[in-house]
Amino acid sequence: MYGYYKPPLNPLRISKGGINLSIEKENNYLQYKRTCCDSSVEKLLLTEDCGIIINPVEPLKTPKDVTPYLLIDFEKAVFVEPKGVSKIYITFPVDIGIFISGHKNYDLLDVFTLAMQKFTLYGDPGSGIICKYHKSPIYTSIPEEINILSEGIMRLIIINTTDRWEEITKCVFDSHGMKIYFDEKLVSLKANMKLITDNIAETDFVDSGIQKGMKKSLEVYTVAKLPVTLKRFTMEEGF
Amino acid sequence: MNIGDIFEEVIKFFGNIETDRIFPYILGIAIFVFSILLAKGISVFLRRSLKDKFDKDSLGVLLKVTYYGIIVMAVILILPIIGMDTSGLLVAGGITGIILGFASQSTVGNLISGLLLMVERPIKIGSKVEIDEVRGFVEDIGLMSTILRNFDGLYIRIPNEKVFTNNIINISANVARRLEYTVGIRYSDDANKAIKIIAKIMEDHPFVLKNPSPDIFVDELGDNSVDILVRAWTPETQWFGTRKELLWVIKSNLEKEGIQIPFPQRVVWYGNEESENNELN
Numbered sequence: 124m125y126g127y128y129k130p131p132l133n134p135l136r137i138s139k140g141g142i143n144l145s146i147e148k149e150n151n152y153l154q155y156k157r158t159c160c161d162s163s164v165e166k167l168l169l170t171e172d173c174g175i176i177i178n179p180v181e182p183l184k185t186p187k188d189v190t191p192y193l194l195i196d197f198e199k200a201v202f203v204e205p206k207g208v209s210k211i212y213i214t215f216p217v218d219i220g221i222f223i224s225g226h227k228n229y230d231l232l233d234v235f236t237l238a239m240q241k242f243t244l245y246g247d248p249g250s251g252i253i254c255k256y257h258k259s260p261i262y263t264s265i266p267e268e269i270n271i272l273s274e275g276i277m278r279l280i281i282i283n284t285t286d287r288w289e290e291i292t293k294c295v296f297d298s299h300g301m302k303i304y305f306d307e308k309l310v311s312l313k314a315n316m317k318l319i320t321d322n323i324a325e326t327d328f329v330d331s332g333i334q335k336g337m338k339k340s341l342e343v344y345t346v347a348k349l350p351v352t353l354k355r356f357t358m359e360e361g362f
Numbered sequence: 363m364n365i366g367d368i369f370e371e372v373i374k375f376f377g378n379i380e381t382d383r384i385f386p387y388i389l390g391i392a393i394f395v396f397s398i399l400l401a402k403g404i405s406v407f408l409r410r411s412l413k414d415k416f417d418k419d420s421l422g423v424l425l426k427v428t429y430y431g432i433i434v435m436a437v438i439l440i441l442p443i444i445g446m447d448t449s450g451l452l453v454a455g456g457i458t459g460i461i462l463g464f465a466s467q468s469t470v471g472n473l474i475s476g477l478l479l480m481v482e483r484p485i486k487i488g489s490k491v492e493i494d495e496v497r498g499f500v501e502d503i504g505l506m507s508t509i510l511r512n513f514d515g516l517y518i519r520i521p522n523e524k525v526f527t528n529n530i531i532n533i534s535a536n537v538a539r540r541l542e543y544t545v546g547i548r549y550s551d552d553a554n555k556a557i558k559i560i561a562k563i564m565e566d567h568p569f570v571l572k573n574p575s576p577d578i579f580v581d582e583l584g585d586n587s588v589d590i591l592v593r594a595w596t597p598e599t600q601w602f603g604t605r606k607e608l609l610w611v612i613k614s615n616l617e618k619e620g621i622q623i624p625f626p627q628r629v630v631w632y633g634n635e636e637s638e639n640n641e642l643n
Contacts, residue, residue: 186568189597196572240568242597248538253597256572 124272125179125305130172130225137177140237140272144221146175157221159235166232173225175232178340179275179310180220181298182255185236192356193296194245194254195277197261201291203283203318211281212262214274216255217303217310222341231343237273245295246360254295265309265333275303275310278333282317289318291362296326300354303340304332311337316362324362327355390440397436401429416480420505424477468523469506475526476505484530492531494524538571539601541594543609546587551621553580553588559615560592567608569600586626 124139132153135146142159146168153168183191195213203209216238223232243256260266265276283289294316304311313329332339405425412421441448463470480503485491489500491510498512508525510518533539547556557578564576574595581591592612596604613623 187600189569189599241572242569243572244538244574244595248536248595251537253537253571 124219125177125307125310127224128175128177130174132172132175135175140270142219142235142237142272155221155232157233157235160237162235164233164235168223168232170225173223176220176222176224176229176341178220178222178338179217179271179303179305180234180340180343181301181303182216182218182236182238182257183298184234184343185218186240189242190253190255191298192245192252192254193298194243194256194293195296196243196256196258196293197291198258199261201261201281203281203289203291205283205286205288207281207283209281209283211279212265213259213277213279214257214266214269215259215277215312216257217271217273217275218343219272220341220343229341234343237270245358251360252295255298269309271305271308271310275305275312276333277312277314280313280315282315285318285320287321289321289362291316291318291324293362294324294326295356295358296328297354297356299344300328301342302328302330303342304337305340306332306334306337309334309337318362322359322361324358325355326358386443386445390444393436393440393443394433397433401432404432405429415483417503420476420480423505468521471523472506472521475522476503476507479503479508479522479526485532488534489532490534492533493520494528496520497533534598537598538574538595539598541596541601541605541608543592543612544581545590545592545612545616546584546623547590547616548622548624549588551588553590555619556590556616556621559619559621560590560612563608563611563615564592564594567604567611569596569604570608571595571597587624 124137124142128135132146134148135144137144142157144157144159146153146155148154149167151171153170153173155164155166155168157164182193193215195215197213201209201211216236218234218236218238220231221233222229238257241256243254244251245254246252262276265278269276279294281291294314296314301312311333313331313333315327315329317325319325405428408425408428409421412424416424438448438451441451479485485493485500485503485508487500487502491498491500493508493510496510496512496518498510498516498518500508501511501517502509505522507519507521510520512518545556545560547553557580560578561576564570564578570576571594576592576594578590578592580588582589594608616623
């Protein structure tokens with residue numbers, strides 16, 4: 124489903140995993156229709172023809188743009204040895220972004236998701252932050268059975284700079300800096316988590332895919348023309 | 363004329379001047395110049411330290427009041443030095459001050475409250491607040507008054523003294539907010555089953571936070587119903603939408619499972635009558 128659909132589009136019809144998407148001619152213009160998960164969207168595209176890019180995007184816009192933070196809760200705790208560097212694979216939720224392209228420009232046309240929607244609080248109500256919530260199993264190698272329309276695989280490098288064994292049950296990221304890469308079989312992300320003290324960790328993303336030849340996704344926040352660089356997030360309320 | 367002669371002439375000239383008469387004026391000018399420098403210095407210091415706490419207009423007023431206040435005080439200090447009697451001025455100023463003080467008591471109160479509000483910052487522009495039983499969004503915080511737009515879209519001006527002396531509830535200060543329902547079910551219904559149904563609804567709703575987890579329990583054995591208390595946290599921005607959506611979902615799902623929300627009822631027993639139907643439903 125992911126990829127670039129070149130013009131002429133008339134008609135474009137995609138049905139996959141409960142998603143029905145179509146772009147059809149209506150007089151001189153194009154009619155965009157999408158149904159998915161009990162919701163439907165119709166938009167009129169005032170152009171005779173255009174390209175469409177479909178790729179996984181940061182899970183920020185659905186169901187509402189409430190928070191840029193993503194908390195991934197581990198199904199089982201991870202212990203990291205003192206001064207150790209470990210690599211694990213976890214899942215993360217993705218939204219599906221539909222971008223319209225043409226005249227050397229592109230913009231976000233629609234965004235929706237098949238991933239479970241849940242939010243949580245990291246910290247306390249006074250000083251904490253609201254995060255998108257995702258529960259993930261822990262893998263030591265890249266898992267195969269993943270629905271790429273709803274989830275991606277994150278390679279997480281955990282760097283323990285302390286002199287103690289550290290237990291990790293969750294990690295929090297600033298999704299603005301997410302660099303998602305994809306191909307036909309996999310949606311991926313690389314991230315680091317640096318344990319600074321017993322209670323504080325720093326997380327950030329790496330701008331590359333976990334396998335060779337993966338394409339980089341267009342980002343929702345690049346489209347919004349926000350100056351997004353690779354952002355670090357400091358987890359000050361424990362991990 | 364050599365240098366020695368010139369020097370002698372200068373000494374002679376200054377010797378003729380009555381230094382006792384000139385010195386107070388020099389001192390006065392020096393104090394005045396110093397007060398201007400001091401006022402400028404304090405203004406710069408205040409501008410730097412308060413620029414994040416005050417809006418541009420209010421800070422401008424404060425800086426001008428400080429600047430001219432210092433200069434006026436310096437002038438009052440200089441006047442007796444140069445031999446002008448200020449006792450009359452002080453008496454007149456004192457009486458005027460008392461009259462103005464009484465006349466502008468509330469105005470000054472509002473002004474000082476406004477300054478304190480700007481320093482303490484219990485509310486910000488855009489905050490959702492409740493002040494003196496008025497709920498709404500803060501549109502502006504001025505020196506004299508605070509402007510709210512209530513949920514009906516009405517413009518409400520509250521004097522700052524009232525804002526400062528009343529309890530302020532800043533609804534949007536924290537990122538998460540708890541909602542609470544009491545759901546009454548019949549005594550004949552299974553409360554555990556009802557709790558499970560409500561817990562599932564909470565789990566499925568995206569804006570009911572995973573952590574802090576919802577709390578659902580039998581709170582009271584009431585006159586007409588078993589009261590189940592439901593407490594759940596939501597993002598503050600989604601609180602009202604979630605609250606209005608969930609209650610009806612709870613009611614509908616309970617009824618689908620055969621659990622009814624009872625009406626108030628009363629069983630009346632007559633003295634010599636025995637009822638076969640002596641169970642409350």
